[in-house]
Amino acid sequence: MSTFTIFLALIVVVAFLLVVVIMVQNPKGGGLSSSFGGGGTQQLGGVKKTTDFLDKSTWTLATLLLVLILVSNVAINRGDTAVDSKALDLDAPTAQPLPALPDTPAPLPATDNSGTTNTQPEGDK
Numbered sequence: 001m002s003t004f005t006i007f008l009a010l011i012v013v014v015a016f017l018l019v020v021v022i023m024v025q026n027p028k029g030g031g032l033s034s035s036f037g038g039g040g041t042q043q044l045g046g047v048k049k050t051t052d053f054l055d056k057s058t059w060t061l062a063t064l065l066l067v068l069i070l071v072s073n074v075a076i077n078r079g080d081t082a083v084d085s086k087a088l089d090l091d092a093p094t095a096q097p098l099p100a101l102p103d104t105p106a107p108l109p110a111t112d113n114s115g116t117t118n119t120q121p122e123g124d125k
Contacts (some may be wrong), residue, residue: 007072014068018061025054 002077003075004077007075011065011068011072014065016062018058018065021054021057023030025051025058041053090108
């Protein structure tokens with residue numbers, strides 16, 4: 001298994017975890033935070049601690065995802081051969097010229113004033 005494949009698998013796992021952590025949060029104070037107390041005086045871990053944990057884990061996973069994406073760029077297999085740009089090659093043959101156009105242009109179909117094409121011959125009107 002290549003290094004890039006390992007990075008790709010890690011990126012997918014971190015992205016999935018980031019989605020899960022974001023979906024658990026509720027911006028109006030609900031979500032996982034409200035299920036650990038729901039307004040009572042006894043709170044399991046405390047709503048504030050749960051919100052802080054989710055906030056910190058969101059930032060940590062987002063930073064980890066960004067770092068993995070940037071580091072995975074180094075792991076991409078670019079091949080062993082150097083590929084030079086052909087756009088900068090001055091010795092390369094130039095493009096072939098376009099074929100010559102016919103001297104007489106093809107007749108255009110007749111149009112009436114409304115802009116629609118008239119397909120009937122002139123004598124049938």
